[in-house]
Amino acid sequence: MNAKECSSYTQVVSSLTDIVMKSGLPQVCDSCPVKTPKDHLLFSVVTEIYKVCPNPDAILPYLIKDNPLMPVVYDQTIKIDVNTAAEEWISTGLYLSPGMKTYIAMPEEMVNKGWKIQIGCQTDRLNATVIKRASWVCERILITAQMMQVCNLWGGAHLPVGSP
Known part of the structure; x- marks a missing residue:
């Protein structure tokens, strides 16, 4: 639900963003799986919070702790010729x-x-x-x-x- 004009909605998004930033997100992997109900809850809402919070770049370091710098490509043109009648x-x-x-x-x-x-x-x-x-x-x-x-x-x- 995206209702940015509604003060109640904005307050809920702000509260959830604060909870995620204070709690942090477990850095899940094979050696550190998500097991607790709290962590399951965080993982179930974090993607949507990231999409709707006013400044997603500010919460990204709280969500992805080890985000290595990757090479960046600028002005890459890729031409794909598609001829399909079904989802592909x-x-x-x-x-x-x-x-x-x-x-x-x-x-x-x-x-x-x-x-x-x-x-x-x-x-x-x-x-x-x-x-x-x-x-x-x-x-x-x-x-x-x-x-x-x-x-x-x-x-x-x-x-x-x-x-x-």
């Missing part, structure tokens, strides 16, 4: 680091026609007592403009063409 995801071969933002330019023919950008390739939702990564790490973004800024808290492979 085509990789660009590019990767976004956790929380990294990028701009994408898409042809006018794809705008508001049901096409999507996908960041991250693990599309399964984990639902277990013990998890070794966030339960949902894939972000799908509807193409609504020719030039869009996109990101995913968890980073991932950049798959920009999902047919309607």
